[in-house]
Amino acid sequence: MNASLGAPTSLKSRLKQAMQARPAIWGRYWRAKQELKRLAMLRYFLHDIRHTYRFMFWPWAQREAWALSAELLFQYHKLEKGLVMPGTPRLFGLEPAASVMNLLDRWVRANLPRQDQVFLGAIETLRCYLARINERQLDPRQVIAPQLAQFLQRFDDVPAQAHLSTPYQPALPAEVSEDLLGTTFDALANVRRSVRDFKPDPVSSDVLAHAVSLAQLSPSACNRQPCAVILVDDPKKRKQLLDLQNGNKGFGHLAPHIAVITADERGFFDASERHEPYIDGGLFAMSLILALRAHGVGSCCLNWCVPPALDKAAHEVLGLHPARRIIMLIAVGYPQENGVVARSPRRSTSDILTHI
Numbered sequence: 001m002n003a004s005l006g007a008p009t010s011l012k013s014r015l016k017q018a019m020q021a022r023p024a025i026w027g028r029y030w031r032a033k034q035e036l037k038r039l040a041m042l043r044y045f046l047h048d049i050r051h052t053y054r055f056m057f058w059p060w061a062q063r064e065a066w067a068l069s070a071e072l073l074f075q076y077h078k079l080e081k082g083l084v085m086p087g088t089p090r091l092f093g094l095e096p097a098a099s100v101m102n103l104l105d106r107w108v109r110a111n112l113p114r115q116d117q118v119f120l121g122a123i124e125t126l127r128c129y130l131a132r133i134n135e136r137q138l139d140p141r142q143v144i145a146p147q148l149a150q151f152l153q154r155f156d157d158v159p160a161q162a163h164l165s166t167p168y169q170p171a172l173p174a175e176v177s178e179d180l181l182g183t184t185f186d187a188l189a190n191v192r193r194s195v196r197d198f199k200p201d202p203v204s205s206d207v208l209a210h211a212v213s214l215a216q217l218s219p220s221a222c223n224r225q226p227c228a229v230i231l232v233d234d235p236k237k238r239k240q241l242l243d244l245q246n247g248n249k250g251f252g253h254l255a256p257h258i259a260v261i262t263a264d265e266r267g268f269f270d271a272s273e274r275h276e277p278y279i280d281g282g283l284f285a286m287s288l289i290l291a292l293r294a295h296g297v298g299s300c301c302l303n304w305c306v307p308p309a310l311d312k313a314a315h316e317v318l319g320l321h322p323a324r325r326i327i328m329l330i331a332v333g334y335p336q337e338n339g340v341v342a343r344s345p346r347r348s349t350s351d352i353l354t355h356i
């Protein structure tokens with residue numbers, strides 16, 4: 001065989017050639033190879049199981065501040081819901097109210113900050129709950145009201161927080177009508193497109209922080225707000241991260257910021273919630289990219305479909321706690337003047353919308 005013609009000479013290549021010459025053997029070999037590849041995918045599931053087992057179980061995470069604040073949010077959100085529920089007034093929320101008192105106790109014993117919005121929101125909600133019970137005389141047998149009143153006395157030094165109280169009626173600013181809101185949102189949704197060509201100019205920290213604060217208004221399961229953002233501005237770290245991701249070739253390096261969207265697994269109580277980090281993370285990311293666009297900043301989501309080893313490497317680059325799942329990266333920056341984008345046509349709405 002003439003090696004100069006590029007013919008395969010290694011043992012492996014010769015074996016492969018020999019098998020290709022026998023279709024039955026080649027077919028079996030090919031199928032076995034695909035099955036092995038499929039088996040190798042199990043490592044992704046093992047990685048998920050390990051994470052779910054390790055971090056998504058509140059009884060084991062009791063001492064962690066993040067899990068405590070998630071549980072506090074989770075429990076007092078049940079009271080918030082009771083406070084806005086339509087229907088006949090009745091005594092509600094006995095269990096969550098007891099849990100909130102217990103968690104606030106733990107908060108105080110752990111010396112966690114008393115200016116924290118989660119802590120203040122819990123106290124304010126308990127106050128609203130007690131006020132509702134008293135106003136509507138929901139507790140004639142005094143099952144919870146006296147105990148709650150006594151508990152709240154411990155927080156008499158905490159001023160009333162009208163902006164954290166429930167219920168309230170959300171209202172548009174005077175200058176924004178419902179019509180304007182509709183047309184503005186339509187325009188925003190239509191004009192946002194994935195940007196893959198950026199100016200080198202950095203986006204100001206104020207604009208970025210404002211967009212993140214808007215993304216924080218996204219819904220999350222029981223308002224536990226597991227999402228957080230790391231903005232990577234440092235060119236070396238940006239490159240290290242982008243090198244681990246497979247969808248940014250040719251443009252990722254142009255973005256002056258890479259946002260890493262994370263969701264903390266410790267915010268979830270058990271394996272039934274194992275998908276919540278991705279759901280909450282997706283909603284958060286959507287709000288963030290719309291908010292950025294509304295303020296003139298372009299973005300492109302970058303998938304985080306990486307094998308566990310690369311995920312671990314990214315955690316090391318970022319110094320990130322392993323419970324903080326990376327949901328996706330987002331390339332962020334100002335679009336080039338007169339920049340172009342992919343059309344990315346959508347399916348017709350009638351194909352995806354069904355009324356039952």
Ligand SMILES: Cc1cc2nc3c(=O)[nH]c(=O)nc-3n(C[C@H](O)[C@H](O)[C@H](O)COP(=O)(O)O)c2cc1C
Pocket residue numbers: 192193194195246247248300301302303304328341342344
């Ligand atoms: C979760 C997710 C991951 C994505 N990953 C990539 C990526 O790795 N590289 C890329 O160029 N675009 C990526 N995109 C952008 C999509 O290609 C884009 O959103 C889609 O084609 C629709 O186009 P539009 O965003 O311009 O409306 C991603 C989008 C999402 C939501």
